Amino acid sequence: MRTQVGIIGGGPSGLLLARLLGLAGIDSVVLERRTPEYLRARIRAGLLEQGTVDLLDEIGVGARLNRDKLVHDGVELVFDGKRHRIDLKALSGKSVTIYGQSEIQSDLMNAHEAAGTPILYEVDNVSLHGLTGEAAQLRYTRRGESHQLACDFIAGCDGFHGASREAIPKDVLRVYEKVYPFGWLGILSETPPVNHELIYTNHERGFALCTMRSLTRSRHYLQVSAEEDAAHWSDDRFWSELKLRLPPDVAAALVTGPSIEKSVAPLRSFVAEPMRYGRLFLAGDAAHIVPPTGAKGLNLAAADVRFLAEALVAHYKTGSAALLDGYSAKCLARIWKAQRFSWWMTSLTHRFPEASPFERRAQAAELAYITGSKAGQTTLAENYVGLPFE
Ligand SMILES: Cc1cc2nc3c(=O)[nH]c(=O)nc-3n(C[C@H](O)[C@H](O)[C@H](O)COP(=O)(O)OP(=O)(O)OC[C@H]3O[C@@H](n4cnc5c(N)ncnc54)[C@H](O)[C@@H]3O)c2cc1C
Numbered sequence: 292m293r294t295q296v297g298i299i300g301g302g303p304s305g306l307l308l309a310r311l312l313g314l315a316g317i318d319s320v321v322l323e324r325r326t327p328e329y330l331r332a333r334i335r336a337g338l339l340e341q342g343t344v345d346l347l348d349e350i351g352v353g354a355r356l357n358r359d360k361l362v363h364d365g366v367e368l369v370f371d372g373k374r375h376r377i378d379l380k381a382l383s384g385k386s387v388t389i390y391g392q393s394e395i396q397s398d399l400m401n402a403h404e405a406a407g408t409p410i411l412y413e414v415d416n417v418s419l420h421g422l423t424g425e426a427a428q429l430r431y432t433r434r435g436e437s438h439q440l441a442c443d444f445i446a447g448c449d450g451f452h453g454a455s456r457e458a459i460p461k462d463v464l465r466v467y468e469k470v471y472p473f474g475w476l477g478i479l480s481e482t483p484p485v486n487h488e489l490i491y492t493n494h495e496r497g498f499a500l501c502t503m504r505s506l507t508r509s510r511h512y513l514q515v516s517a518e519e520d521a522a523h524w525s526d527d528r529f530w531s532e533l534k535l536r537l538p539p540d541v542a543a544a545l546v547t548g549p550s551i552e553k554s555v556a557p558l559r560s561f562v563a564e565p566m567r568y569g570r571l572f573l574a575g576d577a578a579h580i581v582p583p584t585g586a587k588g589l590n591l592a593a594a595d596v597r598f599l600a601e602a603l604v605a606h607y608k609t610g611s612a613a614l615l616d617g618y619s620a621k622c623l624a625r626i627w628k629a630q631r632f633s634w635w636m637t638s639l640t641h642r643f644p645e646a647s648p649f650e651r652r653a654q655a656a657e658l659a660y661i662t663g664s665k666a667g668q669t670t671l672a673e674n675y676v677g678l679p680f681e
Pocket of ligand 1: 299300301302303304305322323324325330335336337338339392414417448449450451452453454477556574575576577583585586587588589590591592
């Protein structure tokens with residue numbers, strides 16, 4: 292089998308790229324390890340920057356998004372039990388959009404099904420070959436048979452635990468990593484959101500976040516130790532702990548209910564450089580991970596793919612390699628700014644077990660500064676809504 296771009300991974304990055312290429316008349320084949328049912332059910336991100344919403348609209352998968360989305364003009368920070376609203380719209384001119392990643396995944400899969408994009412599910416043992424040669428090749432097994440896919444380029448869209456980053460030689464790849472001493476215990480429930488906008492709480496018992504996926508579906512998170520086992524948290528225990536961390540008026544308004552999903556996610560900052568090795572281009576979580584505090588992971592993935600598709604289209608239409616050659620540096624410039632913001636939001640809103648009394652007082656002073664200064668709020672707002680594409 293032969294294609295122009297072999298895409299490893301059928302998550303948001305891989306499916307967005309396949310769609311952008313397909314609309315430009317460029318062939319691709321997507322190799323995905325999981326089943327379609329698993330991908331449609333996977334609960335993850337929920338907060339989209341305007342640039343991501345625009346991209347979904349441009350590629351013709353925005354109909355359900357535009358019908359069901361919730362638009363937020365602000366966000367709340369809570370510390371010392373007091374609520375402070377940051378008016379994102381007034382400060383940055385932009386809003387953020389709530390629409391679940393599982394819905395985006397379904398919208399993209401439906402569009403690909405209609406367009407007949409070759410997406411091969413349940414592939415195993417994907418390996419990459421010929422990355423610095425005249426042509427690249429993907430080898431994989433499916434339903435017990437071995438296959439080969441010849442391609443001009445390979446897009447590594449296979450997430451943090453995928454095979455593509457591992458194919459870059461160790462003496463070429465530089466890795467930057469920070470692992471946080473805590474994780475997020477999250478639950479999804481069929482309950483109305485406690486507030487129209489997100490509430491980030493810094494409490495002496497730990498961070499808490501009230502967010503949502505729709506007007507009837509809420510997502511809540513608690514800071515827990517990185518080793519915590521979600522099985523030790525009954526729904527009652529979760530709701531009781533959340534109420535302890537929220538301001539009394541929010542706790543009183545909280546509607547609780549059975550969880551549909553409950554899991555612990557470790558928090559990590561990670562960047563792999565460069566994002567190109569010969570005929571291989573990394574995009575999304577394959578190249579970078581952010582702690583979810585800044586809600587940047589899916590948005591960064593969408594930005595990478597936008598740049599990569601532009602570069603591949605330019606290559607096939609004009610023969611110019613300039614955008615492909617500039618891909619890694621262009622993405623990394625924006626990624627590092629989002630890394631900085633996600634690390635900073637995490638540092639501001641969480642309780643670090645090893646923090647000294649001095650560091651705790653400095654954190655409280657920073658929260659007071661941010662919420663009390665228009666300049667401070669503007670810094671938060673313009674990063675939260677998403678930095679411009681340069
Ligand atoms: C709890 C949580 C909350 C989050 N909240 C937000 C948020 O609010 N906003 C935000 O922007 N981001 C958020 N994120 C991050 C966001 O979900 C990811 O950044 C996003 O899924 C990245 O998309 P991706 O396609 O690059 O990677 P993935 O979604 O990981 O997709 C990679 C795909 O590759 C497949 N794959 C892996 N290895 C192989 C292989 N060897 N062969 C074939 N296929 C393979 C996988 O099955 C998967 O389908 C959150 C993440 C988590 C875990």
